[in-house]
Amino acid sequence: MTQERLFEAYTFGAEERSQLDRDGHFAFPGLLTAHARSRLTDSLEHISALPNTGDFTPQRYSAEYDSYLASLIAHPQLLDMARGVLGKSIRFDHCVALTRPSGDRGIGWHSHDYANDRTDLGFIRIFFYVNGFSPDDGGLKVVPGSHLFRDSYLRAASDEELRSGWMAGKTHPLTGARLEIIPLEAPPGTVILMWTHAAHAVTPRRLGSDTRWSVVYAYRNPGEPSRARWITEGFQNDPPPGTEALMPLL
DSSP: OOOOOOBOOOOOOHHHHHHHHHHSEEEETTOBOHHHHHHHHHHHHHHHHSOOOSSSOTTTTGGGTOHHHHHTTTOHHHHHHHHHHHOSOOEEEEEEEOOBOTTOOOEEEEOOOSSTTOTTSOEEEEEEESSOBBTTBSOEEEOTTGGGGOOTTOEESSHHHHHHTTTTTOBOTTTOOBOOOEEOOBOTTEEEEEETTSOEEEOOOOTTOOOBOEEEEEEEOSSSOOTTOOOOHHHHHSOOTTOGGGOSOO
């Protein structure tokens, strides 16, 4: 049976790819279809209502707890997007719910690692912001060019700490401009591509705001182990239809 469309029409050509490689992220405002937003909201509500027990938490292994989330791993439009960045040979790495309710404290500055010394191996995260965000209310912040340092030890609790610490004296490796923090804004249905080494943080969710529903799907080129690979043995051995070739580690 043909799957429902996940995305509205979009363009990701040479210019957009150049922007992703320069900045470390690329946003598609309002890309998710209304149907996808509705289904994703239902699935993320389901995940958020499940208790966390043991190491295999519903939030971290979200696709293993919800059939709709699992069905998107090999959705043709999602795989086209991932392969448009990484090329044909890719692996599914994880599906994680990033739900942030009213009063959530957000998260400080960090980046992730993968094949830090091998620039031929890429790792992309594809964020679905189902009901969007504003810069100061569960909003994503980035540092364009930070991904080019491939520094997975980047950490800071605040903007000030990042500026005075990791960012101090650094310039963009491609443009030569001084690194700066950029707050993003996302209307409902926005999808954001991000290279895994990019520095990012999330602002707190205001008290009284509704829940920010979001989920991330991550894909990478095989070639080295991934510490972020959150797939249980049972899921790998009995994967959703169409995902078999995406499950092996290497």
